Amino acid sequence: MDQFILQILNGLDKGSAYALIALGLTLIFGTLGVVNFAHGALFMLGAFCAVTVSKLLSLSHKVVDDTRTDFLGNPMQVDVPYLHDWFGAATGDTIIDWAVPISIIFAIPVMVCIGFIMERGLIKHFYKRPHADQILVTFGLAIVIQEVIKYYYGANPIPTPAPSAFKGSFDFGVLIGFDVNAIIYPYWRLVYFFFSLVVIGAVFAFLQFTTFGMVVRAGMADRETVGLLGIDIDKRFTVMFGIAAAVAGLAGVMYVPINPPNYHMGMDFLVLSFVVVVVGGMGSLPGAVAAGFLLGILESFASTSWAVSNLPGINQVIIYLVAIIILLTRPRGLMGRKGVMEE
Amino acid sequence: MSKSNFSRRGVLKTGAIAGAGLALPTYLRADAHAGFTNAPGDSEVILGFNVPQTGPYADEGADELRAYELAVEHLNGGGDGGMLNTFSSKVLDGTGILGREVKYVTGDTQTKSDAARASARSMIEKDGAIMITGGSSSGVAVAVQALCQEAGVIFMAGLTHSNDTTGKDKRANGFRHFFNSYMTGAALAPVLAANYGTDRKAYHLTADYNWGYTTEEAIRSSTEAMGWETVNAVKTPLTQTDFSSYIAPVLNSGADVLVLNHYGGNMVNSLTNAVQFGLRDAMANGHNFEIVVPLYSRLMARGAGANVKGIFGSTNWHWSLQDEGSKAFVQSFGTKYGFPPSQAAHTTYVQTLLYADAVTRAGSFNPCAVAEALEDYEFDGLGNGKTLYRGDDHQCFKDVLVVKGKENPENEFDLLEIVEVTPVDQVTYDPNHPQFQGGALGTCNPGA
Numbered sequence: 169m170d171q172f173i174l175q176i177l178n179g180l181d182k183g184s185a186y187a188l189i190a191l192g193l194t195l196i197f198g199t200l201g202v203v204n205f206a207h208g209a210l211f212m213l214g215a216f217c218a219v220t221v222s223k224l225l226s227l228s229h230k231v232v233d234d235t236r237t238d239f240l241g242n243p244m245q246v247d248v249p250y251l252h253d254w255f256g257a258a259t260g261d262t263i264i265d266w267a268v269p270i271s272i273i274f275a276i277p278v279m280v281c282i283g284f285i286m287e288r289g290l291i292k293h294f295y296k297r298p299h300a301d302q303i304l305v306t307f308g309l310a311i312v313i314q315e316v317i318k319y320y321y322g323a324n325p326i327p328t329p330a331p332s333a334f335k336g337s338f339d340f341g342v343l344i345g346f347d348v349n350a351i352i353y354p355y356w357r358l359v360y361f362f363f364s365l366v367v368i369g370a371v372f373a374f375l376q377f378t379t380f381g382m383v384v385r386a387g388m389a390d391r392e393t394v395g396l397l398g399i400d401i402d403k404r405f406t407v408m409f410g411i412a413a414a415v416a417g418l419a420g421v422m423y424v425p426i427n428p429p430n431y432h433m434g435m436d437f438l439v440l441s442f443v444v445v446v447v448g449g450m451g452s453l454p455g456a457v458a459a460g461f462l463l464g465i466l467e468s469f470a471s472t473s474w475a476v477s478n479l480p481g482i483n484q485v486i487i488y489l490v491a492i493i494i495l496l497t498r499p500r501g502l503m504g505r506k507g508v509m510e511e
Numbered sequence: 512m513s514k515s516n517f518s519r520r521g522v523l524k525t526g527a528i529a530g531a532g533l534a535l536p537t538y539l540r541a542d543a544h545a546g547f548t549n550a551p552g553d554s555e556v557i558l559g560f561n562v563p564q565t566g567p568y569a570d571e572g573a574d575e576l577r578a579y580e581l582a583v584e585h586l587n588g589g590g591d592g593g594m595l596n597t598f599s600s601k602v603l604d605g606t607g608i609l610g611r612e613v614k615y616v617t618g619d620t621q622t623k624s625d626a627a628r629a630s631a632r633s634m635i636e637k638d639g640a641i642m643i644t645g646g647s648s649s650g651v652a653v654a655v656q657a658l659c660q661e662a663g664v665i666f667m668a669g670l671t672h673s674n675d676t677t678g679k680d681k682r683a684n685g686f687r688h689f690f691n692s693y694m695t696g697a698a699l700a701p702v703l704a705a706n707y708g709t710d711r712k713a714y715h716l717t718a719d720y721n722w723g724y725t726t727e728e729a730i731r732s733s734t735e736a737m738g739w740e741t742v743n744a745v746k747t748p749l750t751q752t753d754f755s756s757y758i759a760p761v762l763n764s765g766a767d768v769l770v771l772n773h774y775g776g777n778m779v780n781s782l783t784n785a786v787q788f789g790l791r792d793a794m795a796n797g798h799n800f801e802i803v804v805p806l807y808s809r810l811m812a813r814g815a816g817a818n819v820k821g822i823f824g825s826t827n828w829h830w831s832l833q834d835e836g837s838k839a840f841v842q843s844f845g846t847k848y849g850f851p852p853s854q855a856a857h858t859t860y861v862q863t864l865l866y867a868d869a870v871t872r873a874g875s876f877n878p879c880a881v882a883e884a885l886e887d888y889e890f891d892g893l894g895n896g897k898t899l900y901r902g903d904d905h906q907c908f909k910d911v912l913v914v915k916g917k918e919n920p921e922n923e924f925d926l927l928e929i930v931e932v933t934p935v936d937q938v939t940y941d942p943n944h945p946q947f948q949g950g951a952l953g954t955c956n957p958g959a
Contacts, residue, residue, distance in 0.1 A: 171760060178755045239830060239841060239851045239924060323569035325779045327816025337789035349762045349795070354787040357755070426787070427752055427780045428814050432567065436752045471756030473745045483756075484748055 170341055170350040175468045177340065181357040181426070183464020184364035185211075188419035189437055190444040190456035191368060192412035198388045198451040199405040202291055203299050205307040208438030209314060210413045213282060214420025215429035216317055217275035222267035222328050225251060266331045268425055275421045276414050283413025287406050310434065318431040330356040330425035356425045363422050367415060368457055374411075375453070384408055388451070443491050449504025459502055463487050547877045548663040548958030549641045556611040556876065558583070558863070559640030561631050561655060562669065564619040567776050568647040571810055571855045575645055575669055576617065577848055578856035582863035585843075586613045593843035594864060597836040597892035602871040603864070609871060620646055624654035631655045635662050641876055642667060644862050647855060649673030649722040656685035663958015665878045667862035670827075670855045672774075672806055674725040677906035679949035684878055684956055686885055686905045688865065688898075689858045690938070692726040693946050695805045695825040696733030698911040698933035703823060707768065707801055709738035714766035716757055716781060718773050719746040726772045726805050728946060734770075742766045747777070754781040758788050767795040770803045778804060779814035786818040807914055810853050812926045819916030819926060826912050828857040828894055829929055837894040851924050861893045865900070879955040897935070903942035904952065911938050 189211050196204045228247035236244040251260030263270070290309060294302050329335065334355040341351030375381035387394045387401040394401050420429070427433070444463055448455030469475060470486035494502065551557070560579045563572035584590045588605030595603055607613050616638040618630025627646065634640040643659050644667035646652050652671035659666035660682040668676060668687040672695070677687050703711075713734060717723040723746070731741050742765050747757055758781070761769050769790060773781050785791075785802055793800040807824035830841045830851035840860065844852040852860070869884035870876055886902030895909035914927040940947070 170763065174759050175756065178759055182753060182755070236921065238922070240845045244921070318565075318569065323565075323567055324810060325776060325814035327779075327783075327814060327818075329816060336792065337787060349793060352759070352762055352789050352793070354789070356787065426784075428783060428816070430567070430776065430814075433752070436750070468756045473743060473757070473760060476745060 170346045171472070173341075173344075174351045174353075175472060176465055177351070177353050177357075179465025179468035180361050180461065181464075182468060183461035184361050185419055185423055185437060185460075186441055186444045186464050187457045187460025188364050188367060189416055189441040190448065190460045191371060191453060192416040192419075193441055193445050194448070194451060194453050194456040195371075195408055195412040195415070197445070198453070199384060199408045200287075200291070200295065202295065203302050203306070204291070205303050205438065206286065206310040206313065207306075207412075207416055208434030208436075208441065209310040210279065210282070210416035210434070211420040211423075211437055212314065212317065212429070212431065212434030214275055214279060214417030215424050215433060216321065216420075217278055217417060218268050218271040218421045218424045219321065219326050219328050219429060221271040221274050222264070225249070225264045225267050225270070229253075268328060268330060268421065271421045272418060275417045279414040279417030280410040282417075283410035284406065286413070287409040291409070292406075310438070314431045314434065321431065323431065325428035325430040327428045328424040330359075334359055334425075360422050360426060364419070367418055371411070371415060372453070380404065380407075440487060443487055447491050447494050447501050449501030452501065452503040455501055455503030462502075463490065466490055546957060546959055547879075549635065549639045550959075551611055551639075551641060551876055554611060555614050556608050557638055557640050558613060558615045558866075559618060559631065559634035559638065559643040560615055560645050560859075561618040561620050561627060561634065561643055562645040562859075563622045563647050563651075564617070566620075566622045568622050571647045571670065571808070571853065572620070572645075574810065574853045574856040575647070575859040578844065578852060578860040579615065579645070579863060581844060581847060582860045583613045583615055586863070586867050590847070591839075591843050594836050594840050594860070594893055597839050598864060598868070599891040600868045600872070603868055608867045609874070609876070613867070616640055620648070620651050620655075622648050622651060624650050627651040627655050628658045631658050632662070635659075635664055640664065642866055644866070645669040645859060646671060649676055650720065652676050652687075653680040653721070656680065656682050660684045660953070660956055663878060663956045665866060665881050667866050669859050669862070670808075672726070673722040674729065674946050675721055675950075677904045678725075678947035681904050681906075681950050681952050683882060683905075683952045683954055686862070686865075686882075686900065686907075688862050688900075688907045690825075690827050690909075690911050691906065692722070692729040692805070693940055693944070694911050694938040695726065696729035696731075697938045697940075698913050698931075699730070699803070699805060699823065699825050700733035700737050701933075701937075702913045702931055703734060703768075703803065704737040704739075706823070707798070711739045711768050711798070711801075712742045712766045712796060713739050713768045713770050713803075714742055714761050714764055715744035715770045715772055716754070717744060717746050718777050719748055722774065723772050725946065727770075730770055730772065730803075730805050732946070739768070747773070747781070749777065751777065752780055754784040755788070757781070758784045758790070761785075762788070762790060762793055762795065762800070765796070767798045768801045768803060770805065772805060774806055774808070775811055776814070778806075778811055782815045782818050782822070791821075807927060808854060809924070809926055810855070812916065813923065820918050822916045823930070824914055824916075824927075826914050826927065827854045829854065829912055829914060829927060830924070831929060832894060832912075834894060834896065836892045840894060857894060864893065865890070877957055879957045882955045896932075899935075901942070904947065908935050908939050910935050 193207050228249045230245040231248050233244045233246045238244045337352045337354040340353045444459045448459030471483040562575040585593045585595050616634050618634050620627035631643045642665045646669040649671045652668045656666045666685040674692045715727050717727040771781050790800050802822050804824040807826045812819045869881045873880040873884040885900050888900045891897045898909035911933045913931040915930045917928045
């Protein structure tokens, strides 16, 4: 029973990332009708927003320490962050320690801008082109973005830890009556799960309870009619592209303490997120979120040593197996709408 | 009596012209002239550096390339000479190799066997490289080594740690300076027993490919010989990025040590996840729970950040070594590039010098002569103490470093501290050891 709960918890944090990426993918597909293979790159760019903020906050000047020598035997040059000079060592270190949460403030406008530029600069030229063209151009864009990141940040993962207050783990099992060490869960993964719920809730609330959201939903249902009413739906859809980019970026920002980011991390999530979108139902926002969590949990169970020893390789294929079964029994996915991707 | 139209003079003239015509293409190919592939001209010799320039190990590849450029500079008489000054052999005098200036071409392995073979083939067939060296993966090393055997050029392996490179997949034209999984197990196990005791239960997470298997086998065999018990060993996909599902059950498995047979991005992520799940702070079976990373790389350890603190592993070489060879190399490399070299840089630099030295001692670029010069060759002054290039399997035997993640690093390069220099005798094994059986060197192929 403890292992069951443990794998559900593991699946929830993994599913959180899938759900956030798939939500953005579905928003873009539902509004603009574009299959955006560069969405994983947006997730990765979000992660590198956190890396950038962390580096900016740690910007330092050199101070020569005559008591120590460097690897060449010269007097050691010690890095002293400017924040130490401005706010004192203790406050400066605290600000640097909280670099990841602080990055959220930086990442939202940056990612919205990147989304705007991407949509206005490239993707809008492919609206009327076949989906295959859209996939090719966005996939190419993703490769360009990741090579640019690799050029500036290198190929190795860059450690960007969580604030000290959220490092380590807690014994969730003891809280619900299990033995000590039965269900250990890291604090930051719990933070990530709740953060994703907040972002998902905010996106749904925005679409459900604002006039802007109402128009967007109307445009998703019948773009032509909304256009005939004199509403510039294209402009609103461009804004939605920016919001989708920000959602992917936020998912990336908060993910960096879980696994150190590298230039390839977007690709690692991209294919699985597309499967999530298809399983959830093309164009269905609740479907994308539900499928994200569902597949995250299933993947977690399939990776247990019991599952791997009894069904070798099941951890590699479980998501695709489930996708096949769901698409055979429900061709539009779990919550797919009639008419979407069926013309 | 019939009259023949052939005259003696005519036959001789025709024969001479036909013979010259047939011989011309062969004569124009210097390799055939010399009897081996890509024989160099009188002025220059071309080496092929095949390193990962793209892909996940691109940073390691970049460091290898820096070391190769430094080695070429030193061989051609530039810079401060680096380890040429400390090398026990004194035949290299800074005038290139056998009087030819050393030039090089580079290829991108992408850490993919097929791409690595294609780039090596291109360097051999189009660029005329007489020796191929480099790489940061055992899969790539084994693939390129086999290609070099077929093509008739020497392969001086880069960073490859699997037993198979000089075990079941060894080749007569291939040579490895880097240590291997068996040596890691033999060096690490006594240190683990001394620090953690002999009453331990280990749980292995193993990367699901060739290197992972041989490392798990080596560590299991060495630690079990010390009294440890292996409670479980789980294969993890090479493409795995989040190891939480594999890590979460460990604490409740009866194990009190987690061995991460992972390298590169796998190691960074699995170690980060293990620390996140509180394994370093946990107690099991009355012991502190411990984590072991058999193969460390400083470049990779940097990715795991503070998570490496206090964790044991092994490495082929470390810039903090204080022997004359290591100091000369660190000085030379650090002055040129501004940071200390990695173990990948060290092994590739050394391999280039060893090749140049073997050619010079043999007095020939013929791969078979070079192989003969390298076999059972003993040398010193290249950073690992006295070293033997064993002729039976073309594996270098030297001291192995057991290291630990440093608790209080002073800078971004100061991540590992040397715990023990394991003497070479402790890591030496019989060529027919079970972990290395199943292949044969075969005979040297000079190509052409």
